[in-house]
Amino acid sequence: MRGEFNPWQMTLSQLDEVAKEINLDESIHQILRHPKRCLTVSIPIQMDNGKIKVFTGFRVQHNVTRGPAKGGIRYHPSVTLDETKALAMLMTWKCAVVKIPYGGAKGGIICDPRKLSLKEVERLTRRYISEIISFIGPEKDIPAPDVNTNPQVMAWIMDTYSMDVGYSVPGVVTGKPISIGGSLGRNAATARGVMFSLMNAAKKLKFDLFEKTIAIQGYGNVGGNLAHLLSHEGYKIIAISDVEGGIYNPKGLDPRKVSLALKGSGSVVGFKDADKITNQELLAVDCDVLIPAALENQISQDNADKIRAGFIVEAANGPTTPQADKILEGKGVFVIPDILANAGGVTVSYFEWVQGLQAYFWTEREVNLKLRDIMQKAFDKVYRISEERKITMRKAAYILAVERVAEATRVRGLYP
Amino acid sequence: MLKKIECFLQPSKLDEIKDELVKMGVEGMSVSEVKGFGTQRGYLEEEKINKKVKFLPKAKVEIVVDEEIVEEVIGAIRKLCAAETIGAGKIFVIPVEDAVRIRTAEVGKSAIY
Numbered sequence: 001m002r003g004e005f006n007p008w009q010m011t012l013s014q015l016d017e018v019a020k021e022i023n024l025d026e027s028i029h030q031i032l033r034h035p036k037r038c039l040t041v042s043i044p045i046q047m048d049n050g051k052i053k054v055f056t057g058f059r060v061q062h063n064v065t066r067g068p069a070k071g072g073i074r075y076h077p078s079v080t081l082d083e084t085k086a087l088a089m090l091m092t093w094k095c096a097v098v099k100i101p102y103g104g105a106k107g108g109i110i111c112d113p114r115k116l117s118l119k120e121v122e123r124l125t126r127r128y129i130s131e132i133i134s135f136i137g138p139e140k141d142i143p144a145p146d147v148n149t150n151p152q153v154m155a156w157i158m159d160t161y162s163m164d165v166g167y168s169v170p171g172v173v174t175g176k177p178i179s180i181g182g183s184l185g186r187n188a189a190t191a192r193g194v195m196f197s198l199m200n201a202a203k204k205l206k207f208d209l210f211e212k213t214i215a216i217q218g219y220g221n222v223g224g225n226l227a228h229l230l231s232h233e234g235y236k237i238i239a240i241s242d243v244e245g246g247i248y249n250p251k252g253l254d255p256r257k258v259s260l261a262l263k264g265s266g267s268v269v270g271f272k273d274a275d276k277i278t279n280q281e282l283l284a285v286d287c288d289v290l291i292p293a294a295l296e297n298q299i300s301q302d303n304a305d306k307i308r309a310g311f312i313v314e315a316a317n318g319p320t321t322p323q324a325d326k327i328l329e330g331k332g333v334f335v336i337p338d339i340l341a342n343a344g345g346v347t348v349s350y351f352e353w354v355q356g357l358q359a360y361f362w363t364e365r366e367v368n369l370k371l372r373d374i375m376q377k378a379f380d381k382v383y384r385i386s387e388e389r390k391i392t393m394r395k396a397a398y399i400l401a402v403e404r405v406a407e408a409t410r411v412r413g414l415y416p
Numbered sequence: 417m418l419k420k421i422e423c424f425l426q427p428s429k430l431d432e433i434k435d436e437l438v439k440m441g442v443e444g445m446s447v448s449e450v451k452g453f454g455t456q457r458g459y460l461e462e463e464k465i466n467k468k469v470k471f472l473p474k475a476k477v478e479i480v481v482d483e484e485i486v487e488e489v490i491g492a493i494r495k496l497c498a499a500e501t502i503g504a505g506k507i508f509v510i511p512v513e514d515a516v517r518i519r520t521a522e523v524g525k526s527a528i529y
Contacts, residue, residue: 203522376525
């Protein structure tokens with residue numbers, strides 16, 4: 001969430017707007033506007049050169065009314081407390097949209113992992129976890145991967161927590177390697193959920209996906225897996241990009257060949273059988289479906305009017321600024337919002353946690369079918385609200401989420 | 417999740433059942449003429465039941481629906497088929513793991529609606 005505006009203020013104003021739309025009880029509105037708990041911790045670690053360096057980390061638990069807090073941990077130089085608060089609140093809504101029994105949390109450490117050795121990242125992770133250890137746990141708050149954190153980092157989190165309590169606790173974190181209780185299907189879960197969202201939209205809006213052209217911005221865990229899944233289904237991808245830039249071929253791109261080129265050259269731009277385009281050009285490419293699967297704030301008021309796609313599926317978190325959203329709405333672009341479209345990741349995280357608690361593991365097919373069922377139900381519900389109230393899918397998703405959390409808050413009442 | 421409702425009914429009730437289920441939004445149904453017996457052992461109520469089991473003509477109806485309307489469908493079939501006599505039939509509800517529409521490759525709920 002880079003840019004001149006404050007991500008926390010932006011998230012709050014989204015909540016305020018929804019509260020107004022559904023006449024939300026003022027007391028509940030006040031509760032939801034405040035994160036339950038914000039931790040700021042100092043993380044001193046010994047660097048490889050022997051010197052001590054102190055990093056700053058955060059863990060925010062926005063709401064735990066519907067269940068333990070859940071959310072990723074990101075390692076990035078631009079991490080701030082306000083960004084973490086905003087993302088924690090978004091997690092509350094995301095879990096509520098797909099109706100999994102979690103509240104929202106988010107964590108982060110201000111650091112540039114590219115400048116850290118693997119050993120330094122390990123020490124940083126272990127010390128950060130030990131600083132927040134009394135606030136996390138399978139029944140309290142369950143971290144997961146986010147920007148620049150991966151299954152290995154999750155393994156260190158699981159190990160640090162387990163060493164502290166004296167026995168193995170796989171349920172303290174999700175996105176773990178399979179060998180210590182990770183779920184089959186977790187790795188591609190976000191991408192798979194995005195694909196299901198697109199298929200659900202095609203069904204409801206009665207268009208044939210096989211006749212549509214698709215552009216994907218981002219070729220990481222989400223964008224890359226998504227390209228392969230869509231292509232496997234037989235859908236036509238005409239543009240792909242990563243940090244270095246993009247490639248475009250109106251006749252279609254084969255992600256298997258693009259991945260080979262990526263292996264050789266380090267970027268999708270190394271793929272020869274296509275025209276080179278910039279990331280900005282990718283967003284404006286002549287396609288039917290645009291899938292931002294990279295960073296936040298990619299579609300802004302500066303480029304929203306240039307978008308030619310009729311459908312946008314937000315695989316990334318917050319790829320569209322509120323101003324751009326208004327422009328897209330005016331153009332009649334159908335946007336499947338992030339808290340619905342990319343909820344497949346947290347859904348399979350939930351499956352991983354359930355499997356860990358039961359110590360009984362499912363087949364990949366079981367995981368994928370259960371994910372599809374949850375994504376379908378959530379999509380149908382959001383779509384129905386958007387039809388009934390004649391509002392965008394984003395607003396409808398927020399209404400569904402806020403209503404679910406508000407209802408849980410209402411029935412639980414106020415302690416003491 | 418999808419469920420298959422497989423029922424064995426009196427053939428005379430088929431048309432009414434078809435019309436009622438279509439009203440509910442059921443979008444497909446398969447019917448076969450079968451022979452079978454149940455608790456009645458193949459005898460009509462007015463007949464004297466002896467040791468030899470007989471077959472009677474029955475209609476087998478198969479439909480796949482979303483689990484949300486299973487109760488409604490069962491209710492409708494029972495309402496139309498309930499007889500005071502034995503031999504009205506049976507309804508079985510079977511979990512369906514997945515469905516695929518062959519033409520479009522749509523899967524799951526999208527394949528049947």
